[in-house]
Structures are given as C-alpha cells and as structure tokens.
Amino acid sequence: MITSYKKAKEDVLNCYNEFLQVANQVHGIKDDRSLQSLATQAEKIKEDKFCLMIAGEAKSGKSTFINAYLGVEILPMDVRQCTSSVVEIRYGKEFILHATFADGREQECRGNESIKKFLVANAALDDEYRDIPVTTINNEIIVKYKAKKIPEEIIRDLIKGVERENIHKLPQDEYEKRIRMYIKTKQPSWMNVVVKIDIQYPFEDKEMRGVRIIDSPGVNAAGKVGDITATYIESADAIMFLRPITGVAIEAESFKEFLESKSVDRNKNAMFLILTRAAAESAETIDRAYEEFVKIFGAQKTDSRHGIAKEQIIPVDSKAEMYYNLFLNLSTEEIKGQMKILNAEKKAEPFLMAAWFVAAGEKDAFLRELKRYSNFEVIDQSLNRFGRKAQFLALSEFLGRILRMYAKIAANLREQIGNYKLKAKNPRKLAEKVDETSAALRDIENKMNETVDNIAVKYARSGNNGIIAKTAEEVMNAYLNEIKNIKGESDSSLDELEKISYRQVDKFIEFENKLQKKVVAECNEALVALSDRNSIEFITLEPDFSEDIVGEIKTSMREEATETESYTTGLTFKETHYRPVFSQHKFYHLVKDSILERMDEIKQQAIRDLRSFVQLAAVAYTKELRRNAEVKREELTRIKKEKRSADEIAEILKKLNELLGMINPKENFAKELKGGIDGNV
Amino acid sequence: METCNAEMKNQVEKMFCDLRSKSEGIVASSSIYKNASDRIMKLVSSRIAAESEGYIVDMYTLLTERIKQEAFFQDPNHLNAFYRLNLREKLNDKYHFEVDSLDAFQKGVDYKEINRLYASLGAAAGTLAVGEILKFAMSSVVNIPFTVIVAGAATVAFSSYFKIVPSRNKIAFKKAVDAFLSDLEHDILNWLADVECFFDGQIKTLYSQN
Ligand SMILES: Nc1nc2c(ncn2[C@@H]2O[C@H](COP(=O)(O)OP(=O)(O)OP(=O)(O)O)[C@@H](O)[C@H]2O)c(=O)[nH]1
Ligand SMILES: [Mg+2]
Numbered sequence: 001m002i003t004s005y006k007k008a009k010e011d012v013l014n015c016y017n018e019f020l021q022v023a024n025q026v027h028g029i030k031d032d033r034s035l036q037s038l039a040t041q042a043e044k045i046k047e048d049k050f051c052l053m054i055a056g057e058a059k060s061g062k063s064t065f066i067n068a069y070l071g072v073e074i075l076p077m078d079v080r081q082c083t084s085s086v087v088e089i090r091y092g093k094e095f096i097l098h099a100t101f102a103d104g105r106e107q108e109c110r111g112n113e114s115i116k117k118f119l120v121a122n123a124a125l126d127d128e129y130r131d132i133p134v135t136t137i138n139n140e141i142i143v144k145y146k147a148k149k150i151p152e153e154i155i156r157d158l159i160k161g162v163e164r165e166n167i168h169k170l171p172q173d174e175y176e177k178r179i180r181m182y183i184k185t186k187q188p189s190w191m192n193v194v195v196k197i198d199i200q201y202p203f204e205d206k207e208m209r210g211v212r213i214i215d216s217p218g219v220n221a222a223g224k225v226g227d228i229t230a231t232y233i234e235s236a237d238a239i240m241f242l243r244p245i246t247g248v249a250i251e252a253e254s255f256k257e258f259l260e261s262k263s264v265d266r267n268k269n270a271m272f273l274i275l276t277r278a279a280a281e282s283a284e285t286i287d288r289a290y291e292e293f294v295k296i297f298g299a300q301k302t303d304s305r306h307g308i309a310k311e312q313i314i315p316v317d318s319k320a321e322m323y324y325n326l327f328l329n330l331s332t333e334e335i336k337g338q339m340k341i342l343n344a345e346k347k348a349e350p351f352l353m354a355a356w357f358v359a360a361g362e363k364d365a366f367l368r369e370l371k372r373y374s375n376f377e378v379i380d381q382s383l384n385r386f387g388r389k390a391q392f393l394a395l396s397e398f399l400g401r402i403l404r405m406y407a408k409i410a411a412n413l414r415e416q417i418g419n420y421k422l423k424a425k426n427p428r429k430l431a432e433k434v435d436e437t438s439a440a441l442r443d444i445e446n447k448m449n450e451t452v453d454n455i456a457v458k459y460a461r462s463g464n465n466g467i468i469a470k471t472a473e474e475v476m477n478a479y480l481n482e483i484k485n486i487k488g489e490s491d492s493s494l495d496e497l498e499k500i501s502y503r504q505v506d507k508f509i510e511f512e513n514k515l516q517k518k519v520v521a522e523c524n525e526a527l528v529a530l531s532d533r534n535s536i537e538f539i540t541l542e543p544d545f546s547e548d549i550v551g552e553i554k555t556s557m558r559e560e561a562t563e564t565e566s567y568t569t570g571l572t573f574k575e576t577h578y579r580p581v582f583s584q585h586k587f588y589h590l591v592k593d594s595i596l597e598r599m600d601e602i603k604q605q606a607i608r609d610l611r612s613f614v615q616l617a618a619v620a621y622t623k624e625l626r627r628n629a630e631v632k633r634e635e636l637t638r639i640k641k642e643k644r645s646a647d648e649i650a651e652i653l654k655k656l657n658e659l660l661g662m663i664n665p666k667e668n669f670a671k672e673l674k675g676g677i678d679g680n681v
Numbered sequence: 682m683e684t685c686n687a688e689m690k691n692q693v694e695k696m697f698c699d700l701r702s703k704s705e706g707i708v709a710s711s712s713i714y715k716n717a718s719d720r721i722m723k724l725v726s727s728r729i730a731a732e733s734e735g736y737i738v739d740m741y742t743l744l745t746e747r748i749k750q751e752a753f754f755q756d757p758n759h760l761n762a763f764y765r766l767n768l769r770e771k772l773n774d775k776y777h778f779e780v781d782s783l784d785a786f787q788k789g790v791d792y793k794e795i796n797r798l799y800a801s802l803g804a805a806a807g808t809l810a811v812g813e814i815l816k817f818a819m820s821s822v823v824n825i826p827f828t829v830i831v832a833g834a835a836t837v838a839f840s841s842y843f844k845i846v847p848s849r850n851k852i853a854f855k856k857a858v859d860a861f862l863s864d865l866e867h868d869i870l871n872w873l874a875d876v877e878c879f880f881d882g883q884i885k886t887l888y889s890q891n
Contacts, residue, residue, distance in 0.1 A: 442761050449764045456769075457742045462735025463692050469735070560712055593710070597720060604727040611734035619770045626765070 005388045006207055008677055009045065012395045015670050016042050019402050022662055026409055027416075034405060041398055048391065049090060049212040052383075053232055055225065056242035057254050058082060058133070058167075058218030061276040061318055065242055066215050068321035068376065071205055075215055076116075081123040083217050084135045085194045086228045091209040092200025099198075102143045103191035115199070122194050132178050133165040135217040139226035141183060142190050155183065196228060219258055230263035238270045238387035245275035245289050245315055255297070262502055270386040272312045273297060279317035279351035279373040286315050312386055314378050321374035323352060324367060332363045385680075392680050399674040406667045412635075413660045417653060419639045424649045434636045441629045448625045451526045452618045459519055460614040468515060468610045472603050475511050479504045479599065488588030497588075498550055501595050505602060512606045516613055523621050553594045561587035689739060689873055696732055697866045700725055704858050708851055721858060725865070736873060741769055744880045753888065762887055768880060775879065 016038070023035060054062045063075035063083055074089060097109040097118055109115045141150060141158055159176050166175050186193075203209055214236065216229045225233065233239060241255055255273065258264060264271070273293065278286050290313065297308050327335050339356055342348040348356075351373050359366035371377065422430045459467045482500055486493045562580040569575050644652070704721045711717035745768075754760050 443757055446757055446760050446764065453742065453745060456738055460735060460738040461742075462732050462739050463695060466735065466738075556716060560716070594720075597724065601723055601727045604731040608727075608731035608734050611731070611738060615734070615738060615769065615773050619767075619773060622764065622767075622769070 005050075005384055005391055006210065008392065008395055008673075009048075009210075011673055012399060012677075013042065013046065015399065015666075015673055016402060018666050019405065019670070022659065022666060023405070023409065025659055026413070034401070034408075038398075038401055038405065041401070045394065045398060048394075049210055050388070050391065051212045051214065051232075051235065051237045052387075053214045053216070053236035053239045054242065055216050055219055055229070055233070055239060055258065056274075058135070060218065060242040060244060062215055062218070062242055064318040064322070065240075065274065065276060065316070066213055068318040068325065068374070069379070070201075070203065070208055070213065071325045072201065072203070073322075074199060074201060076119050076123045080130075081120065082135065083123060083215055084138060085122075085197055085217065086226075086232060087197040087199060087215040088212060088232075089199045089201060089215070090212040091203050093202055094200065095202060096200045097197060098200075099194050100196040101191055102146065102193040102195050105191065119197075122197075129178065129182050131166070131168040131170055132175065132182060133162045134182065135226070136162055136165065137179065137182060138186075138193050139217070139228075142186055143193055143195060145187070146190050147187075150183065150187070155180065219254055225258075225261070225263065230261075233263040234266045236267060236269065237390065238272065238383060239264070239267065240272045240274050242274045242276050244277045245286065246277075246281060259297075262499065265499065266502065266506060269390070270312065271308055272314060272382065272386070273308060274379075275313065275315040276318060278315035278375065279320045280349065290315055309386070311382055314375065314382060316375045316379065317351070317373050319349060320351060320355075320370050321376045324370040324374055324376075327363070327367060327370070332361070335363060335366065336361065388680075392677055396674055396677045399670050399677070402670050403667065403674070406663055406670070410660060410663050410667075413656055413663075416635070416639070417656050417660070419636065420649055420653050420656070423639060423642075423644075424646060424653075430640055434633075434640050437636055438633055441633060445625055445629050448526075449622055452523065452621050452625075455519065455522055455526070456614050456618040459515070460611040466611075468607055468614070471511065471515060472508075472607050475504075475507055476599065476603055479507070480596075483592070488585050488592070490584070493588060494554075494591060497592060497595065501550075501599065504599060508602050508606050512609055515610050516617075519614055519617055523617060549598070550595070553591055553598070557587060557590040557594060558582070561590055686743065686873070686877070688743070689736070690870065692732075692736070692739070693866060693869050693873070696728065697862055700728060701859070701862055704862065705855065708855050708858065717854070725862070729865070729869070733869075736869075737772055737876070740873060740876045740880070741772055744877065748884060759887065763884070766883055766887070768883055771883065772876065772880070 054066055056062050059082075061077075063077040063081075066089070067073045067075055067077060070089065075083070075087065095111060095115060097115045099107045099109075099118065099122070101107070107118075109118045137158065140161075141154065145154075159179055162179070163172075166172075170178070214232050216232065217226060219225050219229075241258060243255060259271070275289065275293065281289070293313050294310050298310050298313060327338070330338065339348065339352075342352070352370075355366060355369035355373060358369050419430065419433075422433065457466070461469070464470060464473065479500070483497055486496050486500075561583055563583040563586055565581045566576050566578050569577060703724055707717050707720050707724070711720065748754055748763065749760070754763060
C-alpha cells in the first residue's frame with residue numbers, strides 16, 4: 001500500500017515518462033489520439049492542486065493552523081485580528097496578494113512588507129466592534145445591500161440571528177446598539193469591504209506546492225457560513241473543521257449544524273474534526289475529550305450525514321507546530337537564546353517549557369517533543385488516507401490507460417514481427433494474407449457498427465422505451481416517494497423538502513455520470529479489441545437549482561398562497577366579511593409543485609444530455625473502429641509493398657524484438673504501482 | 682408533409698397528449714398569468730428538447746433497419762459503404778440541437794434574449810408564424826437552439842392571445858395553449874418527414890455508385 005500521495009504521483013509520472021520513451025520508437029503511434037489524451041491527463045496530474053478548506057467558529061485557531069501547516073507565517077493571527085474574508089493560499093513563484101472588494105475593484109500587493117500591511121489593516125478590529133460578529137454583518141448585510149437602504153425588518157432578522165454570537169455577553173440592548181452603530185458607520189464605505197483574498201507564496205517545501213488551502217471567516221454559532229465560503233465548501237477535496245479541544249461545550253451546536261448544512265451536505269469528500277490547543281491539556285484530559293468527541297460525532301456515514309471515522313478526529317496544537325517550524329532551522333545555541341528571551345518575557349507556554357525541560361537542552365529531542373505536542377504528523381497521514389481518494393483514483397485510472405497502451409503496442413509489434421517474418425519467407429503468402437485480412441476487417445467493421453447501433457438504441461430511444469428514460473423515471477419516483485410523507489404544515493417541512501431536493505439534484509448528476517460510464521463500459525466491452533476509451537468527452541449535468549432559485553420560487557408562490565377567510569363584525573347585526581389570509585399549507589404545496597416542475601426540467605435535461613451523449617459516443621466509436629481498421633490495413637500493405645533485402649528485414653526484426661523486450665519490465669512496474677495505489681482506494 | 686411512420690407518429694402523439702394534460706393542470710392551478718405561461722413554456726421546451734434527441738435515434742434505427750432488409754445491402758461491401766456514409770453523424774450535425782448555447786435558459790428564461798433571437802429568425806424566415814419558423818429553423822443551416830425556438834414560439838403565441846383577450850380569462854388562455862401545442866405537434870411530424878427525406882437522399886448516392 002502506498003500512502004504518500006506525493007510519492008505515488010512522482011512514481012506515476014516517472015512511469016509515464018518511461019512509457020513515452022517506448023512509444024516514441026514505435027512506428028505509426030505518434031498521432032494516436034489516446035497518446036494525446038494521455039499527455040493532457042499527465043499535465044492535469046502534474047498541476048493538480050488539493051483543495052483543503054479550513055472552517056470553524058471565530059477564534060478557533062484557523063489562521064494559526066494554516067500558518068503552522070504551511071510552515072510560514074502568512075496569515076495574521078492574533079486575538080485582536082480576525083479573518084473577515086475568504087483567503088485562498090497557493091503556490092506561486094512570487095509572494096503576491098490579490099484582493100477583491102465588494103464593488104468588484106481589485107488590488108494587488110507584492111512583497112512581504114506590503115502584504116503584511118494589507119492583511120493587518122484588513123483584519124484589524126476596531127475596539128468598539130470587538131464584541132459583535134462583524135464578519136456576519138458584513139456578509140449578510142453590508143455586502144448584499146451595498147448603497148441601498150436596508151429594510152428595518154432585515155436588520156431585526158439579523159440581530160435575532162446573531163443573538164447566540166454575543167460572545168462577550170453584552171446586555172442585549174447594548175449588543176443591538178453596537179450592531180446598528182456598526183451598520184450605520186460601515187455602510188457608506190461598503191465598497192471597501194474585502195470579499196476575497198488570493199495569496200501566492202513561493203513555498204520552499206515542495207510538499208506544499210500541490211495544495212490550495214482556504215482560510216475562511218468563522219462560522220457562526222449556528223454553523224452558518226457566508227455565500228463565498230459555501231461555494232468553497234461544496235468543491236473542497238477535504239474540509240477541516242477546527243475547534244478548541246476544551247473550553248467549549250462538546251455538544252455545542254456549531255459543528256453539528258455545520259455538518260447538516262446544505263453546502264457540507266453536497267460535498268462528498270472527507271471531513272475532519274481538528275481539536276486545537278491540545279498541548280495545554282494533560283494527556284488524560286485530551287483522551288477524555290477525544291473519546292467524548294468520537295462518541296458524539298464518530299458516527300458512520302449515513303444518507304443524511306457525513307461520516308467521521310475515529311481517525312478523522314485529530315487533536316493538535318498549532319502553536320507547538322509553529323515553535324517546531326521556528327526552531328527547526330536554528331542552532332542549539334540560538335534556540336537557547338530564544339528560550340531565554342521567551343521565558344524572560346513570560347511568553348513561553350507551559351508545554352514549551354516542559355518540552356525544553358524533557359529535552360535537556362538537546363535540539364533533536366526538543367524538536368521531537370514539540371512534534372509530539374503538535375501531532376501534525378497525523379494530519380498528513382489522515383489526509384492521505386481519507387482525503388486523497390479522488391486523487392489516488394485518478395492516478396490509478398491513468399496507470400490503467402498506460403497499461404492498455406502497452407498492451408496495444410505489444411500486440412501491434414507482434415503483428416509486425418509476424419508479417420516481416422512471413423515476407424522474408426514467402427512474399428506471395430503475405431499478399432494473400434493482406435487480401436484475406438482486408439475482407440475480415442470489413443466484416444468486423446460491419447459487425448461492430450451493428451453492435452454500436454444496438455447499444456445506442458437500447459439506451460437512447462424516445463419516450464419511455466430506452467434505458468435512459470426508464471432509469472430517469474426510477475430516479476424521479478424514488479424522490480417522489482421520499483417527499484410524499486412530508487407534512488406541509490410547518491416551516492421545517494419546507495427545509496426538509498429543500499434538502500431532499502438538493503440531494504435529488506445530486507442524484508440526477510450521479511445518474512447522468514453513471515449512465516455515461518455504463519454506455520462507455522458497454523461499448524468498451526463489446527469493442528475492446530479495436531477501440532480506445534479516451535476519445536469521448538463526458539458531459540456533466542449542470543442543473544440550475546441554487547438557493548437563489550428556491551428563494552425565487554418561494555417569493556413568487558407566497559403571492560399565490562392566500563386563502564379567503566371569513567370573519568364577522570357588529571354586535572347586534574352581525575355582518576360577515578372575507579379577507580385573504582396566508583396559508584402555510586397552500587404555500588407548501590405550491591412551492592412543492594414548483595420544485596417538482598423544476599425537478600422534471602432537470603430530469604429532461606439529463607435525458608437530453610444522455611441521449612445526445614449516446615449519439616456522440618456512437619459516432620466516436622464508429623469512427624475509431626474505422627480508423628483502427630484503416631491503420632491495420634495500411635500497415636499490412638506497407639509491409640507488403642516495402643522493397644527490402646533479407647538483411648534489411650533481419651535488421652528490422654531485431655529492432656522490433658528489442659522494443660518488444662523493453663515493454664515487459666516497464667509494464668510490470670506500472671502494474672505493481674497500480675496495485676499499490678489500488679490498495680489505497 | 683408529415684411523417685407517415687405510424688410508430689413515430691404514435692410516439693409524438695403520446696408526448697403531446699401528456700404535454701396537453703400537464704399544461705391544463707398548470708392553467709388550472711395558477712392565478713398569475715406570467716407564472717403560468719412561464720411554467721408551460723419551460724415544460725414544453727425541456728420535454729421537446731429531450732425527446733427530439735430520442736427521435737433522431739429512433740429515426741436512424743428505423744431507417745437503418747429498413748435498408749438492411751434490401752437485397753442490395755446483403756452484399757457486405759455495400760453495407761460497409763452504407764456505414765461509411767456516417768449517416769448517424771450527419772443527422773446529428775444537421776439536426777442536433779445545440780446544448781451549449783442555451784445561455785438564455787441556463788440562467789433562467791431570459792425573455793428579452795429569446796424574443797430577440799426569435800425575431801431575428803422571423804426576419805430570416807420572412808414570417809413570424811410559429812409553424813413556418815420552426816420549419817425554417819429545422820431545415821436550414823441556422824444554428825438556433827431548439828428550446829429557444831419553442832420558447833419564442835410560445836411567447837409569440839401567448840402575446841397574441843394577450844392582444845385578443847385582454848380580460849385574461851382562463852378558457853381563452855387554454856385555447857391559446859392548445860393551438861400552440863397543435864401547431865408544434867404538426868411541425869415535429871414535418872420535421873421527422875424531413876429527416877427521412879434527407880436519409881433517403883443520402884442512400885440514393887450508394888445505388889448510383891454501383
Ligand atoms: N496554544 C495554542 N494557541 C492557539 C492555537 N491555535 C490558535 N491559537 C491562538 O488563538 C488565537 C486565535 O487564533 P487565530 O488563528 O487568529 O484564530 P482564527 O480562527 O483564525 O480566528 P478568526 O479569523 O478571527 O475567526 C491566537 O492568539 C493564536 O495564537 C493552538 O493550537 N494552541
Ligand atoms: Mg483567522
């Protein structure tokens with residue numbers, strides 16, 4: 001089993017280079033399309049960046065964790081600072097910061113000084129606003145309303161929504177006053193709110209060059225994140241949710257809610273719970289807290305919840321890792337000096353002193369102790385084990401292609417060898433063979449074409465006749481069954497409906513992907529000898545079913561969701577009047593019908609995509625078949641026509657046999673590598 | 682000319698039957714005109730776009746099976762020549778409704794954009810009548826997404842209804858929907874006949890070569 005992604009990636013790329021060496025010597029393969037698509041895929045693997053998303057409540061230590069992980073202090077981290085926009089960090093040749101403002105303006109800073117300055121200025125919190133959730137207010141109000149007037153009810157909603165974020169327990173009216181004050185003073189300069197920061201950094205550590213890491217503003221106590229953050233969450237390769245190991249009630253809502261949130265729900269990749277500040281706690285406390293977390297969150301993955309295996313809950317200490325990074329490049333003497341200073345300034349944490357004491361002034365032992373406190377080694381191990389599945393799969397698939405190409409080349413070489421031998425021995429027989437083979441190729445081509453026709457019709461017929469339409473119907477029916485039992489009376493039933501619907505959209509995407517793969521697999525199985533699976537591009541369903549759309553549906557249905565209610569006035573002469581009232585029940589059903597229509601549209605879109613895909617696939621396969629037959633025929637005729645002496649033929653045969661001999665060990669290496677990687681996934 | 686193939690006719694009829702009853706449901710349940718017409722248009726265009734892909738597959742299969750019965754194509758060389766005509770690809774190129782350019786739809790229905798496209802089509806075809814435009818778009822080189830045509834046709838059909846019946850009563854609205862669907866059904870059948878014609882024309886070149 002291979003557990004280091006970086007090592008596996010290197011090996012695979014080496015394997016590919018070896019393959020190229022062979023391929024370059026084979027006649028007539030240079031313009032093979034599989035070779036070209038192999039090259040594109042190799043490029044993708046080379047450039048592939050792993051997207052790691054860091055989330056957590058305010059002050060849970062996100063920025064510190066990232067700095068420690070990257071081994072450089074890029075992000076400001078201080079009790080007085082807060083990350084107020086999404087910050088994306090990735091490798092680049094130079095240290096560059098690129099900021100986007102709420103009005104779309106952009107700004108670039110270069111070099112250490114100016115970048116630090118920008119970050120500190122952007123993240124500095126005014127003392128008056130230290131106690132209110134500035135990031136949430138920016139995201140949900142300032143950036144959204146820009147210069148427009150903010151309706152009072154929206155402000156009231158917000159204040160209610162952030163009640164639990166009153167971390168310093170201000171009296172409610174004071175809390176509210178400060179929030180209103182902040183909005184009032186901040187709104188005129190809404191365009192200066194930074195919404196996104198991109199940082200490129202020239203990491204020395206090569207390991208970090210393949211990573212894209214996202215620092216996000218804290219989720220609020222209800223686990224909610226801003227819109228931009230949500231987009232990142234949906235597509236991240238792995239998500240790490242940070243929280244201090246002690247000091248916050250374990251069952252505190254934020255993580256639970258975060259797990260249940262729509263954006264997290266849509267991300268099918270690995271989720272980690274990182275417990276920070278572990279070094280300050282005794283081993284006993286850590287163990288107890290850890291067990292507790294495992295008990296609550298270490299559940300198996302279910303349909304409605306992200307599974308978090310025990311190994312995906314990791315206690316760490318970023319501060320310890322930062323010290324490790326700092327001391328790594330210092331001499332023992334320098335470390336001693338540093339420790340003296342830290343101690344004198346009373347800045348050294350107890351765990352640092354403890355580590356120093358145990359190490360008895362020895363650098364290596366000191367570093368070992370710090371690593372033990374930081375536990376960052378486990379982060380990498382777990383990432384490789386749980387977070388890299390997609391990457392490992394891509395590597396394995398790539399190797400699979402190389403292996404198929406080797407097989408194809410070997411078969412081709414063997415055939416050439418056979419033909420040259422025949423030519424040397426009996427030229428007339430070769431001519432006969434060419435004719436025979438041509439006829440055979442024609443018949444095979446006809447048969448293969450029929451096979452393709454049959455597959456196309458089996459899948460893509462109109463109405464409810466093809467596999468595509470039938471399966472789409474099944475997918476839809478499962479959904480209808482699932483929402484049948486939702487009662488339409490409460491607000492939560494709409495939430496339930498929405499959540500199932502988002503999942504359903506994913507199911508349609510999955511359905512589309514699955515069927516495309518099935519079609520290709522079926523073609524490959526039937527036509528394996530001649531075709532190559534690389535020539536067809538998959539289509540991805542891109543349904544338009546966002547929260548915005550659902551919001552629109554709800555708004556427009558609210559208008560229609562009124563019923564007439566009667567009431568009476570008057571004491572002696574009663575009079576009956578009628579008035580329109582909002583009906584939650586009616587509203588639910590109207591929204592549901594609208595969503596169902598939307599779902600049907602998505603279903604039709606998937607059907608259309610798939611039918612069109614099947615046709616394109618059929619065309620691609622028939623073309624490929626023909627091309628392959630053509631190549632074979634030409635190869636034969638070429639050998640037949642070549643005027644070569646017996647000596648020349650002997651020379652050619654020697655060369656061909658050498659090439660064939662090269663393939664075997666290389667092929668074996670690729671096979672072994674693939675086996676190792678497959679053991680991982 | 683409508684296609685005379687009974688099987689295809691049956692398929693098309695079935696689809697329109699379903700579209701009619703669903704549109705009726707929408708007219709009945711909605712009290713806001715714009716909502717209803719928007720919903721019907723989406724229903725019709727997404728369904729037709731999906732089914733038309735299926736119809737091309739059906740037509741190709743049907744016609745291929747038919748020619749394979751002929752004595753001429755029992756000769757493997759002739760059959761091979763048939764396959765080498767690439768008719769599936771040609772049909773696809775000619776009648777495949779571009780999915781990529783569906784911008785107007787991907788971001789929700791953009792009426793303005795659709796009207797603009799439709800009007801430009803109308804100018805080229807010399808008429809704004811739904812049936813004529815469809816025929817023109819289907820049989821010529823214009824590469825306008827099918828969905829846009831259907832949506833444009835629907836908007837035109839409904840806005841003419843608006844002119845005639847300012848009181849917006851549901852019966853008249855339903856009538857406009859029915860008329861629109863009947864036109865469309867007729868046009869789809871015409872289009873299928875056109876596909877058949879094209880296919881036969883291509884096959885002819887094979888006989889003459891031998
Ligand atoms: N001892 C110790 N201190 C930590 C650790 N992680 C963070 N801190 C401290 O906690 C404080 C806040 O850390 P940040 O990294 O700024 O937290 P954050 O989550 O980025 O905060 P916001 O951006 O405001 O949401 C800093 O003073 C850090 O030094 C840890 O693992 N151990
Ligand atoms: Mg931060």
